[in-house]
Amino acid sequence: MFWLGLFAITWGLSQFSFAIYKALDARWIVRFPKKYELPLDSWISSAMTWLVEDAHFGLFTFRDLTRFIAAVIELPYQFVRSLLIDGFSVGQGQQAIEVAPSISWIAIIGTMAVIALYARNAGLAMLAALCFAYLAIFGQWESAMVTLASVLIAVPIGVTGGLLLGILSYRHPWVEKALRPILDLMQTVPVFAYLVPILFLFGFGPVSALVATVIYAMPPMVRIATVALQSVPEEVKEAGRMVGCKPHQQMWKVMVPTALPSLMVGVNQVIMLTLNMVIIASMIGAGGLGYDVLTSLRRLDIGGGIEAGLAIVVMAIALDRVSQAFAIRRVRPRPDPAQPIYQRHPLISTSVALIVISTLLGIYLPGFRLLPESLTITTGSIWTAMMEWINVTFFDFFEAIKTFFLTTLLLPVKRFFSGIPWAWGVIVVGLAAGRVGGWKFGLMSAAMTLFIAANGLWAKAMITVYLVSVSVLIASAIGIPLGIWAGQSNRANSVIGAMIDTLQTLPSFVYLIPVVMLFRVGDFSAMIAVVLYALAPAVRYAAHGIRSIDQELIEAGKVSGCTERQILLRIKLPLAAPSLLLGLNQTIMLALSMLVITALVGTRDLGQEVYIALTKANTGQGIIAGLSVAFIAIIADRIVAALARNSQEKLGVK
Amino acid sequence: MERSVKLECRGVWKIFGAHPETFLKKHNGAPTSKDFEASHVVGAVRDANVQVFQGEIFVIMGLSGSGKSTLVRCLSRLVESTAGEINFEGRDLLKMSNAELIDVRRKKMGMVFQHFALLPHLTVLQNAAFPLEVQGVSQNEREDRARQMIETVGLKGREDHYPRQLSGGQQQRVGIARSLVADPDLWFLDEPFSALDPLIRREMQDEFLRLQSMLHKTIVFITHDFDEAIRLADRIAVMKDGCIEQIDTPENLVLNPATPYVEEFTRHIPRAKVIKLSSIMSKGVPEGEYAGDLDGHLAVADTVHQLDEADLPFRVLDEDGKPVGTIDARAAVDIMIGRTAA
Numbered sequence A: 001m002f003w004l005g006l007f008a009i010t011w012g013l014s015q016f017s018f019a020i021y022k023a024l025d026a027r028w029i030v031r032f033p034k035k036y037e038l039p040l041d042s043w044i045s046s047a048m049t050w051l052v053e054d055a056h057f058g059l060f061t062f063r064d065l066t067r068f069i070a071a072v073i074e075l076p077y078q079f080v081r082s083l084l085i086d087g088f089s090v091g092q093g094q095q096a097i098e099v100a101p102s103i104s105w106i107a108i109i110g111t112m113a114v115i116a117l118y119a120r121n122a123g124l125a126m127l128a129a130l131c132f133a134y135l136a137i138f139g140q141w142e143s144a145m146v147t148l149a150s151v152l153i154a155v156p157i158g159v160t161g162g163l164l165l166g167i168l169s170y171r172h173p174w175v176e177k178a179l180r181p182i183l184d185l186m187q188t189v190p191v192f193a194y195l196v197p198i199l200f201l202f203g204f205g206p207v208s209a210l211v212a213t214v215i216y217a218m219p220p221m222v223r224i225a226t227v228a229l230q231s232v233p234e235e236v237k238e239a240g241r242m243v244g245c246k247p248h249q250q251m252w253k254v255m256v257p258t259a260l261p262s263l264m265v266g267v268n269q270v271i272m273l274t275l276n277m278v279i280i281a282s283m284i285g286a287g288g289l290g291y292d293v294l295t296s297l298r299r300l301d302i303g304g305g306i307e308a309g310l311a312i313v314v315m316a317i318a319l320d321r322v323s324q325a326f327a328i329r330r331v332r333p334r335p336d337p338a339q340p341i342y343q344r345h346p347l348i349s350t351s352v353a354l355i356v357i358s359t360l361l362g363i364y365l366p367g368f369r370l371l372p373e374s375l376t377i378t379t380g381s382i383w384t385a386m387m388e389w390i391n392v393t394f395f396d397f398f399e400a401i402k403t404f405f406l407t408t409l410l411l412p413v414k415r416f417f418s419g420i421p422w423a424w425g426v427i428v429v430g431l432a433a434g435r436v437g438g439w440k441f442g443l444m445s446a447a448m449t450l451f452i453a454a455n456g457l458w459a460k461a462m463i464t465v466y467l468v469s470v471s472v473l474i475a476s477a478i479g480i481p482l483g484i485w486a487g488q489s490n491r492a493n494s495v496i497g498a499m500i501d502t503l504q505t506l507p508s509f510v511y512l513i514p515v516v517m518l519f520r521v522g523d524f525s526a527m528i529a530v531v532l533y534a535l536a537p538a539v540r541y542a543a544h545g546i547r548s549i550d551q552e553l554i555e556a557g558k559v560s561g562c563t564e565r566q567i568l569l570r571i572k573l574p575l576a577a578p579s580l581l582l583g584l585n586q587t588i589m590l591a592l593s594m595l596v597i598t599a600l601v602g603t604r605d606l607g608q609e610v611y612i613a614l615t616k617a618n619t620g621q622g623i624i625a626g627l628s629v630a631f632i633a634i635i636a637d638r639i640v641a642a643l644a645r646n647s648q649e650k651l652g653v654k
Numbered sequence B: 001m002e003r004s005v006k007l008e009c010r011g012v013w014k015i016f017g018a019h020p021e022t023f024l025k026k027h028n029g030a031p032t033s034k035d036f037e038a039s040h041v042v043g044a045v046r047d048a049n050v051q052v053f054q055g056e057i058f059v060i061m062g063l064s065g066s067g068k069s070t071l072v073r074c075l076s077r078l079v080e081s082t083a084g085e086i087n088f089e090g091r092d093l094l095k096m097s098n099a100e101l102i103d104v105r106r107k108k109m110g111m112v113f114q115h116f117a118l119l120p121h122l123t124v125l126q127n128a129a130f131p132l133e134v135q136g137v138s139q140n141e142r143e144d145r146a147r148q149m150i151e152t153v154g155l156k157g158r159e160d161h162y163p164r165q166l167s168g169g170q171q172q173r174v175g176i177a178r179s180l181v182a183d184p185d186l187w188f189l190d191e192p193f194s195a196l197d198p199l200i201r202r203e204m205q206d207e208f209l210r211l212q213s214m215l216h217k218t219i220v221f222i223t224h225d226f227d228e229a230i231r232l233a234d235r236i237a238v239m240k241d242g243c244i245e246q247i248d249t250p251e252n253l254v255l256n257p258a259t260p261y262v263e264e265f266t267r268h269i270p271r272a273k274v275i276k277l278s279s280i281m282s283k284g285v286p287e288g289e290y291a292g293d294l295d296g297h298l299a300v301a302d303t304v305h306q307l308d309e310a311d312l313p314f315r316v317l318d319e320d321g322k323p324v325g326t327i328d329a330r331a332a333v334d335i336m337i338g339r340t341a342a
Ligand SMILES: Nc1ncnc2c1ncn2[C@@H]1O[C@H](COP(=O)(O)OP(=O)(O)O)[C@@H](O)[C@H]1O
Pocket: B016, B017, B042, B043, B044, B062, B063, B064, B065, B066, B067, B068, B069, B070, B071
């Protein structure tokens, strides 16, 4: 009743807001009054300028601080880059003299294979070798190595930082309390929002890109590390204390090793998020594969974009599978210390030998250093031709699909959200949030909504909400049935699971390439890209929900004579409800984060606002728009989480 | 023979929840069950008074949730007691600094856990050597000592296995080896065999008794299984809802239950299983022919076959192996079938 009433009023106001505004000549109904708009963006911008130009912390200035951070990141980055691709040289520019070569491409492929072999088995080694060989053969090697260098710097920083913060928040509950809202914000604030300030602080270049990447990739590691440490069994902790561990022994000899498998999941996350950032980071100077994709997208060079995009995917798959294998690696018996070193550590010895030999050979035979260009294959023109053919042949078909969705779904929803008067929007959000999460949360949500309106972003925010709602709706409509199917049949599970894994390994930008090629820019393309990106959690959580139902309950249903259909509808779905809601939550979060990226294909939402701020380097504008997206995310997150909790409590599962 | 007190606690309380001290103070240091019901705090241990003597097996027994684990954690100070006093070898455990506590745990205490609590990334040998590693003992020495301990608990040959490659019983043997490797005086075992299958459990109990006959530790052993308690205990403390209902020998618990709860608890226990020969023997050993000698420690049930098969009575020996009484089949059978001896 409550919800129905709320919806009816909202719908009515949305339909007639324009008419009311005309009738009463009260423009404030549809637009937040200009003269009350907060000048927050200019305040923030001037604060940033002050920070960079004048701020002083006693001994050093803020600028010194940023320069120091830059140096700390830049040095190892340049080193790894020289090692992988550039070679070591002294002197500048034209006069540079190479003093040591980079590692041979053969050695890098071999080392990847050896690492994979160590992590799991020959099959994985084969996969890793093939993936990296692909990069060499298809002419993506140099860019790929630049990207790999930034991964090799960003991941250790992200993992170490995340682990240390995780340890702190495990040890001190107040740290966890203080960090939690920050982490929530970090995970919901779109990357674009902090690209602008970072660009402002560190300038265009790999350092900015690495800083942004680390900020983006670290929060999950903090969370996973905290949870991993917290879930070390109480008895193991007690065992450590009873044998008389000092605090540091307890942490590094008991807690961290016991939590290692879970921590490796975090490492995998950091790697995947780092790769996710590859393209975005190239907007502020990362170079490498991301830069290739970005320039291709801008030039609408289909072939080039697909080639570089695929290279990212291939690299992501290799790194993902190998790091996952580490997470579940079986410990092997220790080698017999009596053997000589190359027998005890055959893998390390092999790869060291490989690196030394092939790199030395590379000094005299350039083919060892880099695969000669004559041997590489380029597929760019094939992709371009293929896309053109598809476009020409199926133009009408794609156009029809697009029009159908636009007229039946996208436009009506857009009209509904855009029509809601801001004042009622603030009220309705407050009411809904208060209803599920208590009055404090209701007030907070209303305040957040008011913040958006008061900064003159109401219209754009509603476009964001509309795009997210439609995408989440479609993602759920596709994902939940798939998940249920996967939850019921092992066969379906393995196929769908593999599909979802691949989708999730793809860096978010990659979705945009084919979609834009087929449907051109606009809301519909944005929606498809978002749906593809946000599908995974809907499927995963649905499958998990169905799978984790107590088998006895299903048997009880069967014994009472339920048909398969009744079992699904009466037993499985209600019991899986909490899981479905959690999946919905994740879907919304992913949709919101992807949405900003789709600003590139011409949506007019908050994402576009951030993108404009980025191109104009307008820090204030970027931060405000970013915060607005974050607020929407926080409100949605809390509401759905509260619903999930309520339904869990109702079912008595926890 | 008066034995020295190894570990003693007086008036120990452990209350979980918000502001336990205030709660305790509000009720003058002695809240009743009603007070707890009316509040949001849990009285996991209430006014516990325990003396554990040098060299005895002291069993704490009670249903799950009765506060056994909490009590033993108070005794080892894994949990800080809300109130009370704990003396270990005459020193106030609760007043020790962290450094002293670490030292005491390293040298004097060992603990075995219900779910083994082994470190998954270490081999059997490394797990057993872990307490020594923490103390900074050199690798050679600690591995030698751990290897000996592993042999003692019967796991020789599995030194290089990882915990997950072992069965539950074997894992607990590693847990036992680890808890004993630093040669502690005081040995805590919190339901060490509860997670094991019944057959394995029995085997482990025998193993435990064998170890104790070699090592003579002072033992605090937790169990929820009364049969286990009678098999192992010198004395048993019965706990209910955080309170200790009675502390006594198994025999006395069964014969003279102090509270209705203990009576209810011990009712199904066959008398013959707890009553010792020394309790029903006829005192004094007249000259004559005997079928043999029996230890006065043995329970009636364990000897009744032997008694029954022999035509002559047996002599009963005291702890020092001196004959102090006699027993015949009839006295044993009386107990077995519940006939009150005339
Ligand atoms: N850390 C804790 N926080 C709150 N309550 C606890 C905690 N540990 C134990 N309890 C409560 O104290 C009571 C005794 O628990 P415990 O000592 O584990 O019992 P036992 O070992 O006899 O099964 C139980 O009611 C349990 O719920």
